[in-house]
Amino acid sequence: xxxxxxxxxxxxxxxxxxxxxxxxxxxxxxxxxxxxxxxxxxxxxxxxxxxxxxxxxxxxxxxxxxxxxxxxxxxxxxxxxxxxxxxxxxxxxxxxxxxxxxxxxxxxxxxxxxxxxxxxxxxxxxxxxxxxxxxxxxxxxxxxxxxxxxxxxxxxxxxxxxxxxxxxxxxxxxxxxxxxxxxxxxxxxxxxxxxxxxxxxxxxxxxxxxxxxxxxxxxxxxxxxxxxxxxxxxxxxxxxxxxxxxxxxxxxxxxxxxxxxxxxxxxxxxxxxxxxxxxxxxxxxxxxxxxxxxxxxxxxxxxxxxxxxxxxxxxxxxxxxxxxxxxxxxxxxxxxxxxxxxxxxxxxxxxxxxxxxxxxxxxxxxxxxxxxxxxxxxxxxxxxxxxxxxxxxxxxxxxxxxxxxxxxxxxxxxx
Amino acid sequence: xxxxxxxxxxxxxxxxxxxxxxxxxxxxxxxxxxxxxxxxxxxxxxxxxxxxxxxxxxxxxxxxxxxxxxxxxxxxxxx
Numbered sequence: 001x002x003x004x005x006x007x008x009x010x011x012x013x014x015x016x017x018x019x020x021x022x023x024x025x026x027x028x029x030x031x032x033x034x035x036x037x038x039x040x041x042x043x044x045x046x047x048x049x050x051x052x053x054x055x056x057x058x059x060x061x062x063x064x065x066x067x068x069x070x071x072x073x074x075x076x077x078x079x080x081x082x083x084x085x086x087x088x089x090x091x092x093x094x095x096x097x098x099x100x101x102x103x104x105x106x107x108x109x110x111x112x113x114x115x116x117x118x119x120x121x122x123x124x125x126x127x128x129x130x131x132x133x134x135x136x137x138x139x140x141x142x143x144x145x146x147x148x149x150x151x152x153x154x155x156x157x158x159x160x161x162x163x164x165x166x167x168x169x170x171x172x173x174x175x176x177x178x179x180x181x182x183x184x185x186x187x188x189x190x191x192x193x194x195x196x197x198x199x200x201x202x203x204x205x206x207x208x209x210x211x212x213x214x215x216x217x218x219x220x221x222x223x224x225x226x227x228x229x230x231x232x233x234x235x236x237x238x239x240x241x242x243x244x245x246x247x248x249x250x251x252x253x254x255x256x257x258x259x260x261x262x263x264x265x266x267x268x269x270x271x272x273x274x275x276x277x278x279x280x281x282x283x284x285x286x287x288x289x290x291x292x293x294x295x296x297x298x299x300x301x302x303x304x305x306x307x308x309x310x311x312x313x314x315x316x317x318x319x320x321x322x323x324x325x326x327x328x329x330x331x332x333x334x335x336x337x338x339x340x341x342x343x344x345x346x347x348x349x350x351x352x353x354x355x356x357x358x359x360x361x362x363x364x365x366x367x368x369x370x371x372x373x374x375x376x377x378x379x380x381x382x383x384x385x386x387x388x389x390x391x392x393x394x395x396x397x398x399x400x401x402x403x404x405x406x407x408x409x410x411x412x413x414x415x
Numbered sequence: 416x417x418x419x420x421x422x423x424x425x426x427x428x429x430x431x432x433x434x435x436x437x438x439x440x441x442x443x444x445x446x447x448x449x450x451x452x453x454x455x456x457x458x459x460x461x462x463x464x465x466x467x468x469x470x471x472x473x474x475x476x477x478x479x480x481x482x483x484x485x486x487x488x489x490x491x492x493x494x
Binding site: 023025026085090136137138139140141192 | 455456458459460461462463464465466
């Protein structure tokens with residue numbers, strides 16, 4: 001059998017959150033609309049905007065007041081993640097009619113490997129057009145699709161024509177289509193890399209492709225070589241299977257607090273909330289952690305991370321909290337804290353736990369039983385049905401359920 | 416602009432859980448028998464602003480789009 005090129009699609013649902021909201025609010029469809037966080041909870045940034053708002057220069061990530069300055073008539077809606085997850089799931093169901101090689105990249109983006117099923121469903125471009133029309137008909141929103149022979153170019157393709165369009169990048173035309181694009185369009189070329197490239201006269205993706213790979217390696221390390229491969233269409237990373245779960249390396253929660261944290265009590269309350277959530281998630285996955293990490297960002301947006309090892313692996317919130325608080329006390333920032341996070345690292349499975357004759361083991365086991373009971377109570381009666389007394393000290397700070405509130409996790413291409 | 420009109424629906428569930436709407440109760444209490452379900456598929460209602468299972472129902476020789484948007488039912492109305 002000869003060499004068969006892969007057929008990979010990248011589907012990007014346009015302005016996903018905003019378009020779902022516009023579907024449910026027909027009266028807003030011809031108005032500038034954005035979905036943004038809660039300004040009172042200080043999550044007030046633009047998450048997505050529709051094309052009309054984009055026309056006013058509104059950008060994802062900017063503060064709501066900035067968006068309002070640019071576009072006074074903008075309608076800002078609160079995010080409804082349940083709805084978005086439902087739509088994302090329905091889109092996946094559509095994709096699974098064609099293949100099981102589906103790798104989602106956030107809620108609104110997805111790679112689909114059709115290499116094995118083009119014989120059944122026709123060329124990549126045909127399937128791309130069919131997917132777009134099905135998404136439009138069944139979900140009432142639009143999507144852009146890129147078709148190519150590797151993941152990187154198909155993602156570039158889905159970005160090139162918007163909304164509701166198919167872009168095909170082949171081995172024959174990628175030099176004309178991809179190479180003139182600015183280097184920052186390539187996955188993993190962020191601001192820092194772009195600036196570095198600029199100093200060496202590398203402005204476009206074509207410049208990266210034509211550069212000396214050794215020079216790029218010297219400039220950016222292994223990533224330099226990776227970007228060179230990307231630019232030359234030599235990326236071979238596979239599209240993972242729909243059921244594949246990525247290996248969990250750490251479990252963490254963080255929050256931007258409703259007001260800046262100043263006293264130890266403020267920090268204690270927030271850390272307890274976060275540690276309880278982390279510990280509950282550890283138990284859910286049958287993990288114990290050996291290292292605790294905290295990250296702190298002050299009100300001038302300076303941030304740092306500190307980590308420490310535990311005496312023995314644990315999944316108990318009290319132990320994780322004590323470590324986290326100790327780390328905080330050893331590294332108290334000079335300024336009020338804007339956001340804080342706790343992460344459990346060096347995970348191992350529960351069954352390989354070290355047994356001990358020490359009396360503290362019994363104490364730990366008792367604590368674990370208590371926390372498992374709390375999990376069960378919360379599962380049946382809700383998160384706020386049972387809480388620590390300290391949570392009553394400041395209800396504004398403790399009014400947070402990180403486990404349930406944060407279902408959207410950022411994704412990384414490199415795992 | 417079309418409105419989203421929520422209606423009461425009488426539904427038959429078969430052993431596999433497949434739904435067949437039998438009749439619709441209109442806002443003013445009138446009951447309309449569904450003579451036949453012509454089509455059933457997932458669809459968005461751009462007119463009314465919603466998304467769900469769309470049943471094309473033949474009612475008194477007219478085709479009506481009836482949407483099941485878990486857990487409620489609606490039709491696209493005119494005003």
